[in-house]
Structures are given as C-alpha cells and as structure tokens.
Amino acid sequence: MFGYTFQWNQALARLPKMLDGAAVTMEVAVLSMLIGIALAVLLTLLRLSGSRPLKAIATTWVEIARNTPALFQIYMAHFGVASFGIHFSPFTSLLIGITFNNAGYLAENFRGALKAIPDTQTRAGRSLGMSQLQAFRYIILPQMLRIAFLPMTNQMVWAVLMTSLGVTVGMNTDLYGVTQDLNALTFRTFELFAIAAVIFYIITKIITLGARLIASRLFRY
C-alpha cells in the first residue's frame, strides 16, 4: 500500500552509533539539570534577597529564559555571544543554552514551591537557634525540592528533548546530531528518525519511571 520501501536493516545497522549519541544526549541533559538546579536555587535566593539589582538580574534571567524560544537561547549562546569574541564549542554552547533555560524555569517552580511552605517553618527553625541559612538549608530547601520534584522531572524530560536543538550550533555527537549525520550519508530519513524517536521515547520513560522510584524512596512522608 505504501509507495515507499522501508529499509530497516540499513538503519538498524547504525543503532550502536545512535546509542553513543544517546549517551551524549544524556550527558548534556544531566549536566544541564545539575547545574540548572544549583543556579535555580541561587536565582531563587537572589529573588528573595532585599537587594534590588540582584533581584533585577535574577528576574531578567528568569523572564528571558521563559519568554524566548530555547532554540533562540542556544543559537544566542553560540553565535550571539561570539560577537563579543567569546567562543564556546558546540557542546558547551548547547549546555549553556539548555542550562540557562532550565535554571529559568526551575527558579520559577521553586518560587511557587516556596510559597506553599508556611512561614512558620522558618520561624520554628529560627526559634530552635538556627541561623537563616541553616533554616533554609535544613528545613526549607528539602521541602521545596520535594514540592518541585514533579516539575523538575518534567524539566529533565524537556532538557533531553532540547538537546535535539544542538544541531543548529554544530553539535553532531548527540542523538539528534548523529541521526542527522547518518541521514546525510544514507538519506533513510524515515527509518533513522523513527529509531531516534523510539530511543528518545524510551529515555523519557526511564526518566519518569526513575523519578517516581526516587520519589517513593526519598519522600516517605
């Protein structure tokens, strides 16, 4: 019924290469999440701080990250900043772009999570003699991360999906980049990208299931 002959063997023969690409994709996504979470905590603290300029910087970051396309952010991280003579490798550019995006979205989630934690929690900590920082570190932060855990999982999935945008800055070692290179060699577009899609789907499922597992171990209350 189709006017197209599928040649799955051709594409499947390239599976090992694509799996290598998937590893790079995971590497970028995980790194961007770890750095992104750290930055998001920092941004959240900056936004809570009394200092106007610090607040403004954090808010600008969050709003730009949330209100422009991720593709734009990644493109900017490579070609935009290069106008100032700053050069990043494709890997670094992609990592910076995604991390910038992650940090912005996560900071917003964290702010929402903070609102859900009553002030009395900090008060209780302070009255036990804890410093502001101790109260944040031991009482607020763990609760915040718990409330924001689901959004964090979603963001992790998005981070994985966003790695596909790396090709615009010359990335060719991630899953999408590898797939595109293979496509240039063989032109088996449908088969190759279908396999890539399946790999992406499996990765995201592993992430969501893994997150559920972690959540059930981590948050027993």
Add this chain to the structure above:
Amino acid sequence: MFHTALTSADLIFLAKGAGMTILVTAISVFIGTLLGIVFGVLRGQLGPIWFAPVTFVLDIFRSVPLLIQLVLANAFVGMVLRLHISGLTVACMVLSLYTAAYCTEIVRGGIHAVPATTRRAARSLGMSWLQDMRYIVLPLATRIALPSWIGLALGVMKDSALVYVVQVTELLKSTQILITRLQEPLFLLLICGAFYFIISFPLARFGGYLEKRWSND
C-alpha cells in the same frame, strides 16, 4: 545605536516571518485546544483505563523532540503516504497534536478540580449532563485551566521556531536568512528575541495574574 545595513524591505521580510509564527501558532493552538477539550472530556467520561490507548499516543507527542516529530511527519506524509501537502499544513498538524497532548492534561485537571459535590448539586437540580458541563463545569474549569493554557499557547509559539525544518519560513528562520546576507548576528538576534519576548512576557504575566486572582476566591 547600531550602524546597520537593515533596510525597510528587510524589516518587512522579518515581519512576514513574525506573521508566519503567529499564523502557525494560532492555527495549532486553536485546533489543538479543540482536540484537547474533546480528549480531556472523553477521558473524564471513559476513565483512565479505556482511554489508555489515546493517553499512550498523546504521550508520544510529549516524549519525542518536536524537531523529530516534524521531520518524521514530513517524511511519513510525503515519502510513505505520498500525499502532496504543504509544509505549513504538516507543521500545523504536528503542532496541533503536540498542543492537544498537553491541552488534554490541562482540561482533565480543570474538570477534575471542579468538586464532585458541586456537580452533584447541579445534577440534583435536574440538570442534564450537558447542562452541568455547560453551566457549571465549563466556567469553573476554565478559571482553573486558563493560566496553564496561556502558558501552553505561549510555549507552542516558542516551539513553532522549529517548523523551519518543514520549509516554513517563520521568524527565527527569517532572522537566519537575514544574518546570512547582512552578517549582523547579534543585532538581528536581539530583534528576533525581543519580538518573542514582547508577545510572550505580557501574556505570561497576565496568566500569572489570573492565577493569583482566581486562586484567592
């Protein structure tokens, strides 16, 4: 400010790109939302088990990079089915389903948030299922879902930057074309980013405002 070789013709060219971005977004969000409402309501009626196949399919749209969805849909429609469909149509089809996948969850959440007791009260007054949906669930669920929906619509607008792969020249692609000719990447990128920001930021803020206002009462 900048010395630029940008001509008014180039600005019109950019504006056309922006128009395409808005067109693709508008069509996709419209169709996607309709589908999302249908799926969301159906899910509520059928229950998660019977609805599982649809959930599975919709989940794929949220688990595979949009870029790949577009490339695959394009390849499938043309190479496999041999249908002659414009890139714009493919882009809108994919983005609509992509929107629907997220919108279904939003609609489901909105309906779910209407207390069962309120709906019982409506049915007890003799209202039919449709009347209950129309006069009670719709207005209440809208309040809950609208902020997320605004977020979704803006997300789709930003993601529409990827439809260049199916030969649709939207804003970011137009910008790249001009960069090719004019070699002023930073300046042109800033214009492009500003455009997205100017549309997205106020609406996002508006969504946040609605959320705050409606969560208070």
Add this chain to the structure above:
Amino acid sequence: ADKLDDIIASGTLRCAVVLDFPPMGMRDANNEPIGFDVDYCNDLAKALGVKAEIVETPFPERIPALMSGRVDVGVASTSDTLERAKTVGFSVPYFAFEMAVTANEKSGIKSFDDMKGHTVGATAGTFEAIALEKQVQEWGTGEFRPYQTQADVFLALSQGQIDATVSTSTVAMANVKTGNFPGISVVGKAPFDTDYVALFTNRDEYGLINYLNLFVNQQVRTGRYAELYEKWVGGDLPSLTVPNAYR
C-alpha cells in the same frame, strides 16, 4: 500518469534549492532567490513549459522535501553518492565543484594540511562535510563541526569559532568576495575528489530522470551552461565528463 506528466499537467515545477549557498543559491537585496541553481530551475521549467517555483531547503532537508512531495526536482548542488542513490534517483552531473580551503587569517592556516589539529567545520550533510569529517578522524587530532547552513559555517569562521572550512571553491570565492566576512581568505585547494553534483528526483521516476539527463545534456550543448557559469561564477568551465568512464 508518471511524475513528468503530473508536472506538465499541474503547470508548476517545484525545485528544491539551497539559498544560502552562493553563488548557486542566495537572496538579493529584496530577499528574492537568485543564483545558478535558481536560473537552472527556471530553464528546466521553461523547457517543460511550466512555471518554476523555488522552494528553499536547507541541506539536511533536501531529500525529505523531495520525499514528502513538497518538491518535484532537486536543483540543489547535491553530490551523487552511491549511498544516496539507493534512496533517490540522480541525473547525470550538471555541475562540478573543486574543493577549496578557506581559513581565518588569525589561525595561520596556509594549506589543506595545515588544518590538522585545528577546529574545522563544514555544512552538515554535504559531500565536503562527509569527506572532511573522515579526514579529521584520520588525523586523529582537531575537531570537526557540522553546521546547519553554509552561512552558519562562514559566520562561525569569521567569528573565529572555527579556524578553517572546506567548501566548494565557487562558494568560497563568492563568500569571500561579499566582504561580509572580514579576516577570511581562500588559502588553497582541498585534495578531495571533484564533487560532481546532479539533479535528483524520486528513484522510480525513470521518465523524469530521462528527461533530466537530456536536459543537462542540452544545457551544455546549447552553451547555456557556459553562459550561466560565466554569469554566476566565472573562470574556467569545469568539465562534466569523467575521463575513461561511461556516463
């Protein structure tokens, strides 16, 4: 009816052309498409007696565009590799590229071999990108980066993100000439095989492929090929035939 009939019946010939690949395909000040490939497509349309429609396609999207029926024919400087011929049908070559090395002057690269150990780039999915990536792997040092468009490659080159690129000499000359990219220059030839490029369409459209073959032949015969070459490129006309071989 086959595709040839369809085209004639529909009255429009849709060509996939890459528009950031000067002088083969580019845009003028009004952002209208111009270039060798654009003219070539117009000629083909005239021969068929139909209207030409230029569909811009980035390099990686040429084949999907054809396969998805968005275009009828690719006039897109596509190298006729055997691997690709498993998927699409090529005409005889309609153009031939020599490969040239373009370098950022700051890098100190003066020849192809100087590129060893440097960061180099090319347009993803092109003949030269595939060859260059292989070369970098053989050297075992340095880095290869494929960009989505030829423009991005030259942008990256002039920004100093990459030190050198291999591209078709025509493209290299055209880009250097524009003056858009300060600090880059063509430093020599790349020892790759001549890159013969062909028109392509669906693999099983023998009628159309036959027509395309004849059309390419006619372009050379009538001197139109030389005319277009002079208009867009200039200099020695590359031969489209391979010594000691058929086809």
Add this chain to the structure above:
Amino acid sequence: MIEIQNVHKSFGQLEVLKGIDLTVQKGEVVTVIGGSGSGKSTLLTCINGLEPIDKGRILVDGTEVHAKSTNLNKLRQKIGIVFQQWNAFPHLTVLENVTLAPRKVLGMGKAEAEAIAEKQLKHVGLGEKLSTYPTRLSGGQQQRMAIARALAMSPDYMLFDEVTSALDPQLVGEVLETLKMLAEEGMTMICVTHEMAFARDVSDRVAYFHKGIMAEIGVPEQLFNDPQHPETRKFLASVR
C-alpha cells in the same frame, strides 16, 4: 409518596445498604440518624437516582427511580436535595445560583425565575444578598442559599444530608430554623442529621441506621426515650 423497598447497594466489595425498607408519606418529616458510614448519605443519593442500586426498588409518586425508562432529570425536579458540603456554584451570584436551574431546566424566562428566586431567598432570610457571590457568604448563609436553590424548583420532596454538620456552632441555629419552618409549612422531608434536639422536635418519625441496616424506626418520643435496639441505645448514649 416515597417508597423504598428492600434496597441493596454496594461500592465494590463494601455493602453499604443491606436491604432498606421505608415509606415516607406526603407531608411527613422523617429524620435519619446513625453512626458515620452507616449508609445514610448513600440512601439519599439513591432516592434521587444519583447512585444506581443493586437490588430492590425506589418509587417516587409511583415512578420507579432506577427504571431505564425513567427520565431522571425530570424526576429530580420534584426532589430537592441539600448536601453537607456547601456546594454553591462559586462563579454565580446568589440570585444566579437560584435562577440557573429554573431557567435552564424548566425553561423559565428570566423575570419569572428571578421573581421566584427572590421570593425563596427572602423566605430563607437572604433577601439582602441577591448580588453577592457565595464565597462572601458564611457557611450558614451558603446552606440557606442551597435550600432556596432547591426550593426554587418547587419540589414536592426535600432531602437534607447533615446540612449543619460542616458549620460553626453559632451558625447551626439559623439553618435549623429554616428547616423547621419548611416542616411547619408541610413540606415532605427526609433529614439526615446529628442534631438530636432537632430530630426530636421536628420529626414525625426517626429512623436509626446501623451498618447499612435500618435498625429501628419510630416516633421521636419512643425512639429517644425507649429505644428497642441495643445499638440505638449505645448510639444515643454516645451522642448525649
């Protein structure tokens, strides 16, 4: 007349009603008391067909509620019900809350519906609150609005499910007063309640539910002063 005949009802494994028989005459006020989870609420939702039943039948003015052919939306127009949880429609004003069903279900005109609504709202003491949103009302006012909303459909029967148990103590009185008034006006009512004084004062008969069984039913004096069933005695002792 409401006739409940050998009604059985389970939620999954859990048998919630184990054969209930009860007939409520026109003009009668029957109060239902009993422990939590004994099936009182479930019985009410079965009467107006919000829940299906497994066995037995329920007749309202001779119409079988759970028969396939019964038009439930029509039937429910003659049975008003008010629940424990306030379920005002929060997006509508008090007046709109009350006019919605008459207009959309009975197809009444706006003016007519508003006239009826105003009358009923005055009746329950909310004449001043017509254009207020329910979120601005106290719990007691919300419950009275729910009563007016049900009354606006001119029902023949009213079912009340612990309408005061989610209220602050000082608001309970105003709602019970409203119920008492309705009872005096001759409305046929089934009231599930934990307010024993109310049950004693207002009811014609009181039924005691225990674990899905109607353990005992009788006139208030008898049931409260001389309960027959040991469980009734235990229950009454615990609530006093």
Add this chain to the structure above:
Amino acid sequence: MIEIQNVHKSFGQLEVLKGIDLTVQKGEVVTVIGGSGSGKSTLLTCINGLEPIDKGRILVDGTEVHAKSTNLNKLRQKIGIVFQQWNAFPHLTVLENVTLAPRKVLGMGKAEAEAIAEKQLKHVGLGEKLSTYPTRLSGGQQQRMAIARALAMSPDYMLFDEVTSALDPQLVGEVLETLKMLAEEGMTMICVTHEMAFARDVSDRVAYFHKGIMAEIGVPEQLFNDPQHPETRKFLASVR
C-alpha cells in the same frame, strides 16, 4: 529570669504592644490570657527575638534580646517555643525532627543527639513513634513532638503559644498533661492559652492582655474569682 520592660511594638500603623512590663522568675509559670489580637503571640515572638521591638527592652538572664551585640541564635537555644500551628518539619521523621537542632546548632554527634531525643520523646509519650513521619501523627502528637523538639535543646525557658487551640477537643487533654508535667518539674514557662481550667490549675500567675496592654496580673484565685479590671470581668464572662 525574663524581664520585660516597657515594651512597645507596632506593625505599620497598628500598635500591638503598648508598653508591657512583666518579670518572670526562674521556675515560675505565667499564663497569658486575653482576646484575639490583644498581642499575646507578638509578645512571645519578641521575647525570643523573632520580632524586633520599637521601644523598651527585654532581658533574658540579664542579656538584652534586642541589643545589636546579642547572638540571637545562641540566646534562642535557651528559650524553647512551641506555636499554635503545628510546625513539625514534614520531611523529617519524628526522631530527625528532634535531633536536627541539637546536631546542626549545638554540633552534637548523631548518637548523643538521638539519645537525648529519645529521652525527650519518651518523656512526652512518643517513645513508639520515633521513625514515623509527622504527617502520620495526630495534631496532639504533633504538638507533643514540638515540645520534645524544644526540650531537646535543654532550654531554660519555654514559651507556649495556644498549643492546644488548633486541636480536636479530645486531643487537648494529652497536650495539657504534658505541659502540666513540665510545670511540675520546675520549668520556667510562659503559656498563652484559652484553657481557663489549665490556667487556674497550673499557673503561678495569670496575666490578662487587652488591646496591647497588660490590663491585670495576679495569682489565679484572685484573677479568676475577683478580677479588678472591668475588661477582665467581661472576658471571663464571655469564655465561661
């Protein structure tokens, strides 16, 4: 000894404390009663320095709480406080709730902190709940855990802010028992409460707050049986 001297405190325009004087001796139990908004909670949060004051001073064992040079974190270690709203740390087990401050603030080792925590938790009757999460506890148990948490820092003073008023009636008793036990053990305590019987039984002195003023203070017999201030009389009449 806690010395409160002419303390004034405003929130914006609103003057909440209008010159409070009160000295609490070691081993004394002072109960504070008064209407809602009279400033009782505010006073407690001023004592441990959670809120700044506008005028006057508060000395705890001679250290001025609101002096710049005072190390508040250190000072708070000797003042335990338990609030009206349960503020268990929901992400930690009961044991972890109690060991957190000793370990992080006092730098105690894990074993030592756990030994102390277990002792205190047994003391308040939660010896069986060590590895439970607070969300699984009843409100009364949560409050008792909060008391153990404060006690684990070995404070010299304990402040209690209506620790029973968010509890279901049947849970109030167990918490009051715990307080009583502490009082009997000689802990110095200031208790804000609405439980008059408790105030009468346990306090050495009872203070009545009215609109930011300490209108009256005295031994329980005198204050309850023969109130001097007309507002005290009114208040006592209203809560009886």
